Amino acid sequence: MKRMTFLILIFTLCLFAQDINNERLFLDIDTDITDALPGRNPAFLHRENIPFNYAFSYRLRHDGGEDRLPYTPALKRYQNLGVTAYTEMENGMFFAGRFSYRYEQRRDKLFLHNAENYLDMPFYFGDSTSGGFDLNGIDWNVIFSYPLSARWRAGVDVFYNVDEQFKTVFPKPNIKRNDVHLRPALAYQGESLQFGVTASFFRYRELMNTRKYVLEQGRSPVFMRIRGLDRPVLTYAQTSEERLQSIGGNGISANLDLGGILLLETFYERSHAEIVDGASYPEAQGNWDLDRFSWRLALRKTTRRSGISELFFEQHIRKGNGFHPTLDQRIYALYYRAMEGGISLPYSSSPGESLNATISYLIEDYKREDNFFGLLQYVPAHMLRMEINYKISGMKADFEMDLQYAEDICIGEPVVYSDLSGDYYAGISAAELAYYLKDRRELGVEMRIGFPFYGRRLLIDGSYTNIIPQDSDARFHYAETGLTFVF
Amino acid sequence: MKQNPYNMRNRFQWAKGCAAALLLTLFLAPNCSLQILPPASMRFNAAICVLDTTETGADRTVADAVVLLQSITYGDRLETISDSAGMAYFTDILPDRYNLLVSGRRVSLTEMLLINGQLQDTALYVPENDTLFLDIYAQTSRTSALLISEIYYSGAPPKPIPQYYHDQFLEIYNNSNITLYLDSLIISDTEAGFQDDSLIHAIHAYMFPGSGSDYPIGPGEFIVVAQDAIDHSQAPVNSVNLLDANFEYYVSDQGDVDNPGVPNMIQLHHKYGIDFLYSVFNDALVILKVKDPYALGYDEFNRLMLPKSGVIDGVEYRENTSQFDWKRLDASIDAGLAGGIPGYSNKSVERRIERMEEGRFIFMDNNNSSLDFIILSKPTPGFCNQEVPQ
Missing domain, CATH: 2.60.40.10 (Immunoglobulins)
Incomplete structure (x- = not known):
């Protein structure tokens, strides 16, 4: 019996409540200055959670392998140079800012011609624009936190990105993105209760141009099509050399911490994308909606000797609908839901040294419908996940290591309603399904070390995750390393 | 500040209550079963x-x-x-x-x-x-007695010679049971976008020689008009042998090849090119008869204007036969499109046989090339290899 393991590859991008990050989901950009704040709420920025004054960092991310979805690049190499600063300003106001330059390379990228992640929504194939892409970009992320009273704070988180993606060979598509994300927030911090609410408004725009390539029929080399499971639904864009995709959305998230005993985080977001092909003959190319909802509940018990024990549950739901540009009909629908419950137990043998073991069980299922052709795919999956975290600090140095292991559990049968054939189905949808139905094991290791260096502090971290499908020699890996010089 | 143990215990109890309620919700929510049935299609x-x-x-x-x-x-x-x-x-x-x-x-x-x-x-x-x-x-x-029965326009495969198109030909067939004459009959192409115009806007127009009864075409006979009536079947072209063509186009001032054994078509108008080249992607060819081909003169882009009322038969072809915009011929001449052949594929389009009558083919003539024409994997100049439908 075969099952899928979406969570390992695609949905690890976004779906955990503690990892709600639009930029990672929609733009494949890492922003991290709010990661340490409760609920990623910028209003919680204050003196207690400022990690340093400023730091310079370099990060290298390297993903690649053979075991991948048809539209995943064979290789992703992302490099990032950043500077981050935290400071306390006058009147109890706090500021954090991050500026980074990115250089990204994607190789053997098929079908998707744009810079974005695969969202499993109706999208546009760029047959002749597939291949290797390079991207240069800069992004800013600033946070302001301001005290309204002794217990209330207001905050705002602003993210802005501009980048340009290009392919050096014909037809030299050029993709420019311009992205803004604004998150105003409120936070309350009492003696044994804290909670926060964060709103989210974002707009990500992507403009793609390519060289006009005139054949007898005046076609352009950009053959964009709305996907269907069986065949492309539309091929309107055959004569277009310019395309604008605009994703806008808003959301709300909340977090509650009741005396360190009960922690709740929840998040809801709705986004809407519209695509228009421009140039001489503007033509709507369809649109889609995406709803994401998640929550995480943790019950904690803190002991002075061992540390924090945690019993947690979390649920993630993702619902998408794609619409025909002219018929005002839904042509594609997806529904993903995941539920995970687990327990985390600490052990500490001496001060400055701790061990934390987590075991969790994940149930997920995934359904997608092609309402144009009347097709359906449904794949359930179960997974056991384990993680051991070890920390030691002393002699002015810190060391931390994570070991992760995950494996499928054989429960649930996939359901596929289709009567499909043809090259398109074989090349995309059948390959996708085969990927989803494959059993996989995940092994990961992550290490961080921090130590004094010329009067400052140097942090080195690295992680490596290997995805091992059963009955196959193909592999996929995620590797990341970083160097941070802290002032 | 010192914590009150009673308050702490109450708070813990309250938290446990909240957690229980949320957990109940949690377990109920995902267990709502999904509809796992094939959805309705938009058919x-x-x-x-x-x-x-x-x-x-x-x-x-x-x-x-x-x-x-x-x-x-x-x-x-x-x-x-x-x-x-x-x-x-x-x-x-x-x-x-x-x-x-x-x-x-x-x-x-x-x-x-x-x-x-x-x-x-x-x-x-x-x-x-x-x-x-x-x-x-x-x-x-109206249906015609003289028909364009085959057009080979796609040209030979580009390897090893890139873009060879001198082997193009057009074949005319007498679909009637009487002898007809080709003398003064005109073959022309027509510019795109004049579907609704009453005139043919010809970039090239060539006329059969003869004074009225010099070039007969009997019932069931084929006539081949070659671009160059030479043997194109030899390597490296490996295309068709047009040495037996009945006529050829010859553009004397462009260094064109001339086979002296094959009569040349009379050039009426030749706007550009080294020969009467049929586009390898899309074009329309008509045969027509008019009293005076120059009576209507030229349009502003130096195209010879000929009356559509004189058209005997016409065929429009395209690489993409579903693309009907900017059509060249209206429904009275050709309501459809022949073709669907990539350029330089060495394939031709030929009219379907409708039936046999008195030992000769009767070709289909609905004035709709989408219905009337098929694709041949190898051109057949001057003959027809199709199976006769029963």
């Missing part, structure tokens, strides 16, 4: 009524008409025959932009008229699997 049915809207047709419905539904996105071709009420039914078709082509006949005691109609690039969809009712208005056109 629908179409009922098409064919009406003869000509002056003498009096909006009567046309029975036994061939109705062709051609999907632009998917290239699907659906064909059916209209019933006695003039209705043609299609089931389970996908929403798309379609070309609808209709060819029928109106038969009376004294005449048999072809009826052609078309709707181009028409978005068809009705929600919830309902039936779409559509009227298609047909016009009459």
Whole structure:
């Protein structure tokens, strides 16, 4: 019996409540200055959670392998140079800012011609624009936190990105993105209760141009099509050399911490994308909606000797609908839901040294419908996940290591309603399904070390995750390393 | 500040209560079962009524008409025959932009008229699997005794010689039972976008030599007009041998090849090019007879204007046969499109055989190349290898 393991590859991008990050989901950009704040709420920025004054960092991310979805690049190499600063300003106001330059390379990228992640929504194939892409970009992320009273704070988180993606060979598509994300927030911090609410408004725009390539029929080399499971639904864009995709959305998230005993985080977001092909003959190319909802509940018990024990549950739901540009009909629908419950137990043998073991069980299922052709795919999956975290600090140095292991559990049968054939189905949808139905094991290791260096502090971290499908020699890996010089 | 243990215990109890309620919600929410059934598709049915809207047709419905539904996105071709009420039914078709082509006949005691109609690039969809009712208005056109029976325009494969097109030819067939004469008959191409114009805007126009009865074509005979009447079958071209062509185009001032054993067509107008090159992607060719080819003069772009009323037969072809925009010929000459052949593929288009009559082929002539023509994997200049339909 075969099952899928979406969570390992695609949905690890976004779906955990503690990892709600639009930029990672929609733009494949890492922003991290709010990661340490409760609920990623910028209003919680204050003196207690400022990690340093400023730091310079370099990060290298390297993903690649053979075991991948048809539209995943064979290789992703992302490099990032950043500077981050935290400071306390006058009147109890706090500021954090991050500026980074990115250089990204994607190789053997098929079908998707744009810079974005695969969202499993109706999208546009760029047959002749597939291949290797390079991207240069800069992004800013600033946070302001301001005290309204002794217990209330207001905050705002602003993210802005501009980048340009290009392919050096014909037809030299050029993709420019311009992205803004604004998150105003409120936070309350009492003696044994804290909670926060964060709103989210974002707009990500992507403009793609390519060289006009005139054949007898005046076609352009950009053959964009709305996907269907069986065949492309539309091929309107055959004569277009310019395309604008605009994703806008808003959301709300909340977090509650009741005396360190009960922690709740929840998040809801709705986004809407519209695509228009421009140039001489503007033509709507369809649109889609995406709803994401998640929550995480943790019950904690803190002991002075061992540390924090945690019993947690979390649920993630993702619902998408794609619409025909002219018929005002839904042509594609997806529904993903995941539920995970687990327990985390600490052990500490001496001060400055701790061990934390987590075991969790994940149930997920995934359904997608092609309402144009009347097709359906449904794949359930179960997974056991384990993680051991070890920390030691002393002699002015810190060391931390994570070991992760995950494996499928054989429960649930996939359901596929289709009567499909043809090259398109074989090349995309059948390959996708085969990927989803494959059993996989995940092994990961992550290490961080921090130590004094010329009067400052140097942090080195690295992680490596290997995805091992059963009955196959193909592999996929995620590797990341970083160097941070802290002032 | 010192914590009150009583308050702490209460708070912990309250937290546990909240957690229990949330956990109950948690376990109930995901257990709502998903609908795992195949969803309805957007396929629908179409009922098409064919009406003869000509002056003498009096909006009567046309029975036994061939109705062709051609999907632009998917290239699907659906064909059916209209019933006695003039209705043609299609089931389970996908929403798309379609070309609808209709060819029928109106038969009376004294005449048999072809009826052609078309709707181009028409978005068809009705929600919830309902039936779409559509009227298609047909016009009459005339069938011809002389036909263009085959056009080889695609050229030879580009390897090892890139873009070889000197092997092109056009074949004319006498579909009638009497001898006809080619003398002064004109072959021309026509510019795109003049579908609704009453004139042919010819970039090239060539005329058969002869003074009236010099070049007969008997019933069931083929005549081949070559671009260059030489042997193109030798390596590296490996195409067709046109040494036996009946006529050839010759452009004397462009260094064109001339076979002195084959009569040359008379050049009436030659706007550009080293020869009368048929486009390897899309073009339209007509044969016509007019009293004075220069009577209407030239248009502003130096194209010779010829009256459409003089057209005997015409065929329009394209690489993409579902793309009907900027068509060159109207429904009275060619309601459809032949082709669907990539450039330089060494393939040709040939008219379908309708039946045999007195030992000769009778080719199909609905004035609709989408219905009338097939693709040949190898050109057949001066002959026909098709199987005769039973």
